[in-house]
Amino acid sequence: MEQISTKLTKKDILNTWKARWGINRMNYKKDPGLYRVGEANEMSPVLVTANYKMSFDMLRKELTGIDAWILVLDTKGINVWCAAGKGTFGTDELVNRIADVHLSEIVSHRTLILPQLGAPGITAHEVENRSGFEVIYGPVRAADIKKFIIGGKNADSDMRQVRFSFYDRLVLTPVEIKGAVKIWAIVLLVMLVLNFIHHGAFGMTDYFGYSAAILFGCFLVPLLLPWIPGSAFAWKGWLLGIIGVICLNALNGSIFVTEYSTVRAWGYILALPSVSAYFAMNFTGCSTYTSVSGVVKEMKYAVPYIIASLILGVILILYDAFIYMN
Amino acid sequence: MKHKYLKNVVTLKLNPIKCIGCGMCLNVCPHAVFLLYNGKAEIADIDSCMECGACARNCAYEAIEVKSGTGCAAAILYGKLTGEEPCCDCCGK
Numbered sequence: 001m002e003q004i005s006t007k008l009t010k011k012d013i014l015n016t017w018k019a020r021w022g023i024n025r026m027n028y029k030k031d032p033g034l035y036r037v038g039e040a041n042e043m044s045p046v047l048v049t050a051n052y053k054m055s056f057d058m059l060r061k062e063l064t065g066i067d068a069w070i071l072v073l074d075t076k077g078i079n080v081w082c083a084a085g086k087g088t089f090g091t092d093e094l095v096n097r098i099a100d101v102h103l104s105e106i107v108s109h110r111t112l113i114l115p116q117l118g119a120p121g122i123t124a125h126e127v128e129n130r131s132g133f134e135v136i137y138g139p140v141r142a143a144d145i146k147k148f149i150i151g152g153k154n155a156d157s158d159m160r161q162v163r164f165s166f167y168d169r170l171v172l173t174p175v176e177i178k179g180a181v182k183i184w185a186i187v188l189l190v191m192l193v194l195n196f197i198h199h200g201a202f203g204m205t206d207y208f209g210y211s212a213a214i215l216f217g218c219f220l221v222p223l224l225l226p227w228i229p230g231s232a233f234a235w236k237g238w239l240l241g242i243i244g245v246i247c248l249n250a251l252n253g254s255i256f257v258t259e260y261s262t263v264r265a266w267g268y269i270l271a272l273p274s275v276s277a278y279f280a281m282n283f284t285g286c287s288t289y290t291s292v293s294g295v296v297k298e299m300k301y302a303v304p305y306i307i308a309s310l311i312l313g314v315i316l317i318l319y320d321a322f323i324y325m326n
Numbered sequence: 327m328k329h330k331y332l333k334n335v336v337t338l339k340l341n342p343i344k345c346i347g348c349g350m351c352l353n354v355c356p357h358a359v360f361l362l363y364n365g366k367a368e369i370a371d372i373d374s375c376m377e378c379g380a381c382a383r384n385c386a387y388e389a390i391e392v393k394s395g396t397g398c399a400a401a402i403l404y405g406k407l408t409g410e411e412p413c414c415d416c417c418g419k
Contacts, residue, residue, distance in 0.1 A: 003350075066343065082378075085378065085379075085394075085396070116354060116356065119353075119354035119378075119380035119384055120378045120379045120380040120383065120394065121383075122383070122384070123383050123384060124350070124384050124386075125384070125386040137354055138354045140356060144368065155389050157355070157358060160352075160353065160355070160356070160358070161356060161357060161358055161369050162356035162357065164329055225329075226327060226329055229333050231330055231331050231333070232332060233399075281372070281399045282399050282400050284397060284398065285397065285398025285399060285400055285401065287329075288329075288332055288356070288376070289329045289357065289374070290376060290397055291331060291332070291336045291375060291376045291377045291394065291397065292376075292377045292394065292395045292396070292397040293332075293333060293335040293336050293337055293377060293393070294331045294332035294335045294336070294397075295397045295398075295399055295402065296402060297332055297335050298332065298399075299399055299402060299403070303403070326354045
């Protein structure tokens with residue numbers, strides 16, 4: 001089987017960055033199978049991971065100086081945690097892959113070290129019954145794997161807790177922004193066309209306000225997440241949005257913002273924070289701590305409000321643009 | 327810092343009668359929801375539970391119940407609109 005290096009090349013790093021921007025993210029795969037690190041022999045530990053190349057790279061770069069086997073599961077190019085939730089980083093795939101690579105002939109021990117975040121998809125006792133291999137859950141972060149192995153396969157509670165730091169949140173924003181680009185462009189185009197039909201309907205304030213509302217939801221809320229009051233993400237988005245609109249309205253008539261009527265101002269108050277709220281709510285899918293029940297509950301209140309206030313706000317803005325103004 | 331989400335919503339349940347104190351739930355939980363006390367597991371911080379289902383799946387004694395699933399707002403919306411399973415297309419189908 002393939003001997004692999006623990007050093008990431010410039011190309012690996014570039015491709016990781018690209019994947020973070022959603023470029024080729026869905027096709028960034030490693031072939032499933034068994035890989036050898038260092039001088040791995042029949043007594044070396046077996047570390048299991050997903051066939052998303054980023055997952056594979058994040059693991060192997062932590063293994064300098066370690067002799068180990070890496071067992072790559074076919075998770076359709078998806079990372080460990082998402083695949084576990086979906087079931088592809090699952091019991092069946094693990095058991096089948098063990099048989100596929102003839103693992104029992106390669107190692108004399110009967111132990112596997114799995115990433116802790118694979119647990120939602122793996123029934124450890126069933127894996128043992130079916131394959132003869134015992135599942136030991138290693139740390140959440142690959143960065144702790146060396147310490148884990150050398151320390152006798154013990155994880156302290158810090159190694160077992162998932163974080164969601166500023167940096168963790170920051171690297172998730174490009175893909176969120178990219179996801180918003182299509183709808184952002186469509187609405188901008190509509191505004192430009194309407195402005196062409198009826199000159200003066202929309203101006204820089206509208207383009208800017210609308211763009212800012214999206215960025216608030218996709219970028220600002222994720223970054224400032226724990227520091228924004230309230231627990232629901234939609235609320236956090238709405239709160240930043242309303243602050244933004246108040247500033248926008250306060251600047252009305254200044255050199256920064258073209259003057260507009262009260263009708264338009266109320267239109268902004270209704271529509272823009274809801275745009276931010278919608279995109280902020282979407283960030284729940286990227287987060288590491290939101291419960292399913294919580295998201296459902298949040299949406300029960302947020303979605304009707306967002307739809308209603310968006311429609312009302314747009315009606316006011318259109319009324320102002322086409323009827324009220326001239 | 328421990329992030330806080332909505333309180334009193336999660337479906338996590340632990341049956342102390344079935345629990346034998348193996349500690350597997352502590353091993354797999356990403357948010358330190360459980361602790362071991364007097365030879366049995368207990369829910370120490372229920373509002374930190376994200377309903378990932380790792381504990382229930384790895385409890386060989388069926389002492390834990392939780393309704394896990396896709397927690398992505400876009401996926402849930404899509405599921406409600408189409409009548410299908412929640413899916414936001416980012417999980418590789």
